[in-house]
Amino acid sequence: MTDYAEEQRNELEAIESIYPDSFTVLSEDPTSFTITVTSDAGENGETVETTLKFTYVDKYPDEPPLWEIYSQENLEESDTEDILTLLQQQAEENLGMVMIFTLVTAVQEKLNTIVDVMKNRQEEEKRRKEKEAQEAEKVAFQGTVVTIENFLAWKAKFELEMAELRRKRQKEEEQAGKPKLTGTRTAFSGNNLFPVKFLLTPWLSSYAAGNNVEVDESLFQDIEDLDLDEDDPDFDPIEMGSDED
Template sequence: MTDYLEEQRNELEAIESIYPDSFTVLSEDPTSFTINVTSDAGEHGETVEATLRFTYVAKYPDEPPLWEIYSQENLEDQDAEDILTLLQQQAEENLGMVMIFTLVTAVQEKLNEIVDAMKNRQEEERRQKEKEAEEAEKVAFQGTVVTIENFLAWKAKFELEMTELRRKRQKEEEQAGKPKLTGKQLFERDHNLDTSDIQFLEDGGNNVEVDESLFQDIEDLDLDEDDPDFDPLEMGSDED
């Protein structure tokens, strides 16, 4: 016949020696105790913790002990659910043997996995932020790429704004009783207008192109320029 109490006492002594700083007895009848389990530190010193509470049942270890997460730190709800599921699986696999050390070790490994996952998420978030910052800097440096679509949209908006501006200005002038300026008044008001053509010629250059072909047969003409009665205007009438 199995002496359950003896097996439980022996395991309890072993557990206390293995976890002297994290083992706490809560009650002796039934035997209930807690073990604080902490993950290894992450890259930036972050850890997750779970304090497990175990309670022996009368026929332990032929029957699994009772357990619960007594307290926790930095554990998400899903992580806590995963730990409880893990304890159930490990207990079923170790029925008939004292199993507290096995259960605690499994939870310890799970907490380390959680910290690794946190590290990976943080690293991914960091890379994503760097990527977004690089893309934002690239956009700021290059400016907005002009496409037919956004140019037409800008043009339509610009023309609408200019039309509205002209309408508003015309309305203000009408309300102020301001008459429409004549051409003369425009010249008197803006002296740049009377020099605009000159400026245009200066900007474009004063070069005048001459078609020399118009004069290429001038030497063939029978012109008696020494004749005092010579009149070029009568040349056309002689032909008649």
């Protein structure tokens, strides 16, 4: 005849020696106790923990003990459900033998697996953020690519602004009683001085510098062939802007 009480006392003494810092007796009739189980630390020191409560039944170990999750730290609800399912499976496999150590060991391994999963999730999240940052940097570096279409749109707008500038300048000169200047001379006179290369390659000297755009230099390949002689005295902004013109 099995002496259940004796087997339970012997196991309790063994468990207390194995887990001296995490074992606590809650009651003696029925025998009830807790064991705190903590996972190994993850890469960044993260851990998960649970305190298991066991209660002996009269015919333990021929019948499984009662158990519950007494407390937990950093575990999700799905994790606690998995632990309870694991305890049930291990108890059924070990009926007839004292099993507390086996149950606790199985839970310890489960907690370590949970920490590994947490680590993998953190690494995936880190990689995702790094990829997003790289994509954002790539977009910022490339900026707006200059195409025939957007250059011509800019050119049309620029020409309208220059025409308005010339009209305004001519009006001011007429009101001041000065000779009427040609469109070219107006653009290069007084405060309206514009370098030739700025007029012809505004994306290279202005927009590209301020917006990190990629410029199609073929759009400007014929600049050197244009009939603009900066050495011509008439091209001198100072002479153009003088009253002697």
